[in-house]
Amino acid sequence: MLLRMSNLFLRTLREDPADAEVPSHKLLVRGGYVRRAAPGVYSWLPLGKIVLENVARVVREEMDGIGGQEVLLPALLPREYYEATGRWDDYGDTLFRLQDRKGADYLLGPTHEELFTLLVKGEYSSYKDFPVILYQIQEKFRDEARPRAGVLRGREFHMKDSYSFDIDDEGLQAAYDAHRAAYVRVFERLGLEYVIVSATSGAMGGSASEEFLAVAPTGEDTFVRSTESDYAANVEAVTTPAPAARPIEGLPEAVVHHTPGTATIQTLVDFLNAAGLGRDFVEADTLKNVLVKTRAPGSDEWELLAVGLPGDREVDFKRLEAALEPAEVALLDESDFAANPFLVKGYIGPRALLDNKVRYLVDPRVVTGTAWVTGADRDQHHVIDLVAGRDFTPDGTIDVAEVRDGDPSPDGKGTLYTARGIEIGHIFQLGRKYTDAFQVDALGSDGKPKRITMGSYGIGVSRAVASVVEQSHDDKGIVWPREIAPADVHVVGTGKGDQIEEALRVAGELRDQGLRVLVDDRKGVSPGVKFTDAELLGVPTSVIIGRGLKDGLVELRDRATGEREEVALGDIVERTVAACRG
């Protein structure tokens, strides 16, 4: 490959685009890699197309390496398949929907679980046919509410999606593990710093799931990691270690107090500390009972749910939704309180909840033998020293309290802190959600039908390009890892003599050595502009053919380290090849 900048369809920009906030958006636009066509919809220009294809190649090689078979499915999909799995509705506004000339409903594929499931159902029927892993690299469409950050979160984007089909859970686990290992190799080759976090499922349905997050302060995903281990997880997936149960014997009796004007935790604590009870209270001594309502999928009935948690913590609604999925969850409104007069706002306690058969789940910290200040189910009254396991027995635990910096890491090593990342990969044990929907069975070795189990696995190919730039840039421009760089070497000819001709000659030789070469052979462009462009474009190695040429000297530059070295012209090809091949 030899690209000449004198005719390359490339114009760099000195100014950041007005709508750009994150580095990858700014630099990919300024470097002429992408151009915006519509909100969240981008065109890939020649150098961008090369980088995108390089990422796709890495993904393809690693998918082939685990026995994945490449196919290509359409983007235009009939409603009926997504209706069968409920995703036509579940996806909400995020799905692009359209009608054809006959009024039939279609959608633009956001992911392809349905079609792959049907494809396998159509071809395979015996346990001998399995396992199989199919993948494609293809455009996906999602009508994001807030498309932003260039190709980081687009509405039309490039994704590798793969699907595993197995006869049993062990097979699914093996396919999942193989994908996990392949993803590690992909992201290592892309030079990305990433974490693997436990994840919840979203609209996909299913169980075990991990996300690969590229660590970046500009990331949209929050996750927590440990100060002292590799532990990392989505906030939704953090598990709170339960303390050991404590002995109940000898604990004081529960006593109801008149606590006027204490409908909030802070006013309650202040009241108690001012009440001369002979001890100090903090918010963590109180048990807050938060009421919500839930509705099972397909049901019309809302059911009350109470969540009991230490008063110094709020319920994290995202964690709550994840914990209750696939049920819906909503806050109570006034009519709910009116219909349940035993709920005394600000003074709700376990007693009334349990007496009235409200499902009551508590934070893992609320173990047997812990004593709490909590509502007494009477206006202006609280009870002190209400002991879990003695005075009330909740229906179970639910781990939905907010996670805070400094909380102990679930693996027992260090404490948690919050970081941000970009989701670049997702692996997912779907189980039988889709094969149940489409009744995909294979005849087992025992002659009986077995329901197939399934995994789905995604890599954001276009997003990976932007994620690399988020992590690998400086104030001058992009610093591409060699594996996906648009070229191995950028040969720059500067000056008014025969430097440009010499640059073309050297470039040709480097190309003949098998390198992918970009050569700046533009006439009438100043050396400063050429150097600025080279740094912005971010090719790993540069060869500068400039004023030193008259003395037989050229310069070899390394974009990442900034190192520069004068090299004799006669040695430059060999030295450059060595630098590029490392």
Place this chain on the structure above:
Amino acid sequence: MLLRMSNLFLRTLREDPADAEVPSHKLLVRGGYVRRAAPGVYSWLPLGKIVLENVARVVREEMDGIGGQEVLLPALLPREYYEATGRWDDYGDTLFRLQDRKGADYLLGPTHEELFTLLVKGEYSSYKDFPVILYQIQEKFRDEARPRAGVLRGREFHMKDSYSFDIDDEGLQAAYDAHRAAYVRVFERLGLEYVIVSATSGAMGGSASEEFLAVAPTGEDTFVRSTESDYAANVEAVTTPAPAARPIEGLPEAVVHHTPGTATIQTLVDFLNAAGLGRDFVEADTLKNVLVKTRAPGSDEWELLAVGLPGDREVDFKRLEAALEPAEVALLDESDFAANPFLVKGYIGPRALLDNKVRYLVDPRVVTGTAWVTGADRDQHHVIDLVAGRDFTPDGTIDVAEVRDGDPSPDGKGTLYTARGIEIGHIFQLGRKYTDAFQVDALGSDGKPKRITMGSYGIGVSRAVASVVEQSHDDKGIVWPREIAPADVHVVGTGKGDQIEEALRVAGELRDQGLRVLVDDRKGVSPGVKFTDAELLGVPTSVIIGRGLKDGLVELRDRATGEREEVALGDIVERTVAACRG
């Protein structure tokens, strides 16, 4: 590449799909290359994906060869761009339209003229920037009224589209010629029998245009070709050679006759031949005047147009539409005749047309000095010996008479006959339609702005796959040309001994020699099924490792010729490599 049929995601079918009529549809489905996802929407399975990618590679190489630069534009496009060029409406029901969650209008790109034009406008501004050729290989979407024939006419399909931008007409011509030559190379490499026909423009706007048609009886496009030369053209583009003008002197006077009951050509000829006029008349002696109305783009006014042509020919409405484009054309209704009482149905002649300022265009055969029987503008009357150039002078010629088998070829060699083909490529000098719409200028060398001129060029990549199958198959299956075959060699192991192990060993060696290998290593599948599958799949070369193995013999087969040869096992790798490398 080494694909093992024991785990390849491939199931062949013995029966033709119920909806399939043409060979490529039947064979691509039966061979497990594609599967239908929705009407006109197909999935490409592993072997199909390989063939599709092979075609794309050939196209890419030839586009790179003429200096094309590859980019990748989105499929989801905002309405505003297509509104600016009128194509939002012009495309009619064929355009897939949709709205995003904010109610903004989008379309799925049928071709990308608008976006490429805007892209170039955004980056380039000086005559020094040009010429440039950009291309992409990408999914296109068209809501065909009658999707049919599998991937031959789909609603989501793969296309190479390229666009040339030039500062002047000579540049456009050069880009056009380069594309034409590249297309010739592409279709030669794909092993296609094709013709290049002059074409009209359709909704694209513009002037010079040629289509590449793969010759196939199942093709949707009709064209005419010469019995004795390479001449080929769309029916719309056939030009009728005008005979030389004849001397007027000495021709008899025009005489009006009472010709009762002769409103049709046939009744007229019969009447004249029975009238004892001392000569014989044929239909070609009569001049039929056909009335239509036309309306210029953007106008509300319909205008009358009369077409005069020999009475043995009908007006070909497609040729008429093409000749009058971009004006609309329609037949007259009763109210039009009522509004123009000088039009005497069945007896319309040049006189009344010219007297009443009706635009009057005649067939090229109506040259000066030809004498005609035609209407006398009075009910039941005709005029005989009305001489063109003496008794009437039309406003010009129009070449819209039906073309018939046996008509002389416009190049003077042989006669025309009708054939059918599949449009696999289209090259098009758009001119300034799009650059006018978006005001794309470059500063010329004289310091003045110059309007850029443009070409657009398409190759149906998925359609080319099907076209190859249409031309290259037999009753047993597909016969792939080597360049795009899913594999170079198909190694088939049959029998219950160590044939399958030996097949895998030979396949491995062939792979190590750089061949792309498909090996049938399925156990428990009969030799007959394996041979049938091999012929259906259509890999050019097969190696059969079967019963002869015990005597050290294997068989080398050529799919196209059917030749079979016994080869010593020790020679098979070398012989196979030679067969595949030709």
